[in-house]
Amino acid sequence: MAATTSISEELRNRIQEVLANVPDPEIPVVSVVDLGIFRGIVEDDTGNAVVQITPTYTGCPATLVIEQSIREALANAGLSGVKLDTVLSPAWTTDMISEEGRDKLRDYGIAPPPKGSAATSVRHSTAVQCPRCGSKDTQEVSRFGSTPCKALWRCCNCAEPFDRFKCH
Structure with a gap:
């Protein structure tokens, strides 16, 4: 016998619509969805x-801001009765970034990791495409970028620096 749920599809869709408009505080062009x-x-x-x-990694400094932003957005939509739960398992990986999210990151100047890269080594040898000119002639400059979840890279073709999400 299938379990019944009192959460309507309409409510689920409304919540998801609200969350699709909650920006990440460090990269405002992408939402938490x-x-x-x-x-x-x-x-x-x-x-x-x-x-x-699920935070992008345990200890992410933006986690509290994300939680507050979600609570505020839900409250503003008249959904203050919706609860929030942080789940750490399974851990977040870069494979959870949507295709639309990857496109938004690239358009913003951040190289998103390719799908499946979370299962490979953190310092794998897969070429990184420059989000500015598209060249794969790129190199890592520093393992530490503008935020803890990104590394600093440089394009050898257009000479522009860019962030890349660390694969995990």
Whole structure:
């Protein structure tokens, strides 16, 4: 017998629509949905909706801001009764970034990791495409970029520096 749920499809869609407009505080062109931080909606013991989120990595300094932004967006949409739960397992990986999110990152000047790269070594030898000119003649300048989840790279073709999401 299938389990019944009191969370309507309409409510699920409304919550997801709200979250699709909550920007990441460090990269405002992508939402928490684009980045895969939003994991899903479950029901608690009392039948209330619970939004599950996972930080991009444990200790991410933006986690509290993301939680506050989600709570505020839900409240502004009249959904203050929706609860929020941080889920650490399974851990977030760069494979959770949506294709739309990858496109938005690239357009913003950040090289997104290719799908499947989370399963490879952090310092794998896959060529990184410059988000500015498209060249794959690039090199890592520093393992540390503008935020802890990014590394600094440089394009040898157009000589522009750019951030790249670290694969994990």
